Amino acid sequence: MLPSDIPLPEVSPEPLGTIAFEWYKAKNNLFIASVSGKGIVEYAGLYGIGNRDYGTARIENTFPKIVSYHIRRLFED
Amino acid sequence: MLESVNPEEPLSRYILEKSYYRSSDNTVKPNAFMPPSGKNDVSVYRTASLSNEDIWQIGMTYVAQKRGMPLLGRAELIAYDAIAQGLSVKPDHVPHPRHANISGFPIDNSAKTRMIAVELAARSTLRLMK
Numbered sequence: 001m002l003p004s005d006i007p008l009p010e011v012s013p014e015p016l017g018t019i020a021f022e023w024y025k026a027k028n029n030l031f032i033a034s035v036s037g038k039g040i041v042e043y044a045g046l047y048g049i050g051n052r053d054y055g056t057a058r059i060e061n062t063f064p065k066i067v068s069y070h071i072r073r074l075f076e077d
Numbered sequence: 078m079l080e081s082v083n084p085e086e087p088l089s090r091y092i093l094e095k096s097y098y099r100s101s102d103n104t105v106k107p108n109a110f111m112p113p114s115g116k117n118d119v120s121v122y123r124t125a126s127l128s129n130e131d132i133w134q135i136g137m138t139y140v141a142q143k144r145g146m147p148l149l150g151r152a153e154l155i156a157y158d159a160i161a162q163g164l165s166v167k168p169d170h171v172p173h174p175r176h177a178n179i180s181g182f183p184i185d186n187s188a189k190t191r192m193i194a195v196e197l198a199a200r201s202t203l204r205l206m207k
Contacts, residue, residue, distance in 0.1 A: 012096045015111045016187070025105045027199045034191060044107075044192040046199055054192035 001063050006071050009033075018042075023071050031074045033067055035059070045070045082166040082177060084157040085095040088121040090201070091136040093146040098203050105201045110179075110194040118178040121166070124153075127175075133206065139173045150205040158200040162193045 002008070009021035014034060023031045036068040044054040054065060057064035090109060092098060097109035112119050122139075126130050132151065141148035156166045163183040179197075182190045 012106070012108065014108055016114050020108070022106075024099070025101075030195065030199075032107060032191065032195060042188040042191060044188060044195045046192075046195050049199070052192060052196070054188045056188050 003063060005069055006068065007075070023074055025074060029074060031071050033071075041067060043067055043070060044073060047073065080168060082123065082156045082168060083125075084155070084160055086156045086166075087124045088156055088159075088179075089124050089132055089136070089151040089153055089167065089179070090121045091140040092117065092150040092152060093141060093144060093148060093204075095149065098150060098152075098205075103203050103205065104120060105198040105203045107184060107191065107194040107198045109152050109201075110197040112182045112184070112190065115184070117182045117184045118167075118180040119182075120169075121177050121179055122173065123168070123175045123177055135173060135175065138178070143172070148206055150203055152198070152201040152203060154201040155196060158197060162196055164193070 007022050007023060012020050014020045018036045019036045019049050021033045028046055028049055033041050034045045037039050039059045040056055041059055046052050051071060057066050092109055099106050110119055122134060122135055136148045140206045159166055164179050167178050167180050169176045169178050182193060184190065
């Protein structure tokens with residue numbers, strides 16, 4: 001489901017019972033997508049101090065484009 | 078007894094789980110600052126003027142032993158880091174006079190809560206138990 005050009009994330013459980021997928025460059029450059037059993041992905045990205053984005057997207061047949069966009073943004077030079 | 082929290086005051090959030098930090102570069106993960114389900118705050122301790130040993134002792138006695146888990150480390154930040162995210166740091170005094178809560182996480186907006194946890198983790202410094 002993950003687009004082939006996107007690196008594999010680190011996966012970890014969260015206190016709220018969801019599963020977090022983390023793409024990590026540095027402590028100020030990371031993106032987290034958290035998936036619950038309800039088909040909703042919540043995401044939060046930090047692209048340097050003060051530069052951030054967060055939101056929600058529904059998982060349907062394909063990986064949410066907005067989430068792909070933010071992950072690729074993290075790995076842009 | 079300590080009263081209102083100065084924005085420059087150092088705070089420690091004790092870490093009991095490996096999923097709360099990255100051993101690859103010794104940094105704090107956002108998980109460490111996610112409030113428990115149904116709560117809008119996270120527990121911290123005010124550490125101004127305490128020695129390093131005293132800070133660890135509080136964590137072992139009032140956090141780790143109470144939960145029956147080993148103390149792995151602590152995330153250090155200053156109160157301003159939370160205030161800058163629209164949160165407040167409220168003295169609580171229980172179970173210890175230096176206990177406080179970082180309060181005001183928007184529990185009706187879990188994406189924003191996660192974003193705040195990401196910001197707090199990015200601003201904090203990890204200290205691991207030797």
